[in-house]
Amino acid sequence: MRIIKIELPLKSEEIKMFTIRDKLLISGVLYTARDQAHLRLNQLIKEGKPLPFNLADSALFYCGPAPTPPGKVCGAIGPTTSARMDKYTPLLLENGLKVMIGKGERSKEVTNAIRKHRAIYLICVGGISALLSQTVVSCETFCWKELGAEAIYRMEVKDFPGYVAII
């Protein structure tokens, strides 16, 4: 198992250097997005409307954080099941999405789309929230606050661990 430190955003040329099962220690900005955020992002793209953040070269973390306790940078964080986002992922990849972090397998269609667009899917261990929250430098609600845990959060991380699953 190779351990490689990386900085976001990632370019396709960098992604080429990794192999399956590499452990990446990720630093940079992640946007969280779960089911409802995916639905909305897809609708906006289909209607030709602007997205709340620049999808090109961005990294999505399938995560709904817990509330931040006083004195902490963020609440508990961790991946949710990626397969629920499969239906919405190819369109996001077509629009420039490069990095996805979640847990579990992806559909054939998503796997193909990831390869076609030279993107990368990383899995991160579920159920290790205390450990993961230590890698968070800052975390704030970015948009769609009314969705609660399903809002989009902007999360800056340092050495956040992910394993290369699809490339």
Next chain:
Amino acid sequence: MPSLRIIPEKQVYETIIDAIGKIYCQSTPETITLINNALAIEEDDVAKDMLNAMLKNEELAAKEKLPICQDTGIVVVFADIGNQIKIENGPLYAIVSKAVNDAWRKYYLRDSITFEPIRCFSNHIQNPENSQQSVILHLSELPGNKLELHISLKGGGAENCSLLKMFNPTTSLREIEDFIVDTVVSSGGKPCPPVLVGVGIGGNFERCAILAKRALMVPISPSEKKPEYKKMEERLLTQINQKGKGIQGFGGKTTALKVSILSEPCHIASLPVAINIDCHAHRCISITI
């Protein structure tokens, strides 16, 4: 006629808050032992790395009182109520529900409940200021003057991998075991393996699902179990782990830490089988008041 033992509302309320306070930041001691055992036999470097992360997380979470997983899920409570007690005020659901909501604020747990399951039916989604937790409460009556509470925080990812099937009564044991093994293995990394597998066999449609959940949550002594079922549990565990899905579905020797079966009589026309999966973040506690 023995007099009824009155259990004060406050005692039930505080017991539940304390119980949630214990489990949100730690898997059951048995689960932690089983993860340690899995690590001891693991050879795959990524699987070892992940198991180590789980154990480190358990330590850190317990020490810092942080949730072991951000998904503290939906609260499931089995309340086994002695027939010689009366819970003051009540109803029990209201006490449990208030305790759960207050525990959620106290420990900064995530609101994961949508009150409208079909989301397009309601614009009201979640208002973090006043959102409510919902509680699944299973009541049953026992002889005696005790109140037994079995409490679990059950995440959505593992719950989604559960399955129920109404088999024909002549279905072979082999077919039933294959169904259970396939259900766990085909879940892959989705339920955050290593998992615990609860199996309910018999009863009827809803009862076998409840048995599967109870099998995950309520410890029973090995002597209470028929040897046939004990052997079946061992066989299933071996078969699941032989398939090699492994830690987080990323390979390794252990996919499941434990299989627990509960069975009950059923109709001669039926053979209901339900599988309920829980992740390594297995947050359960049993308390007797």
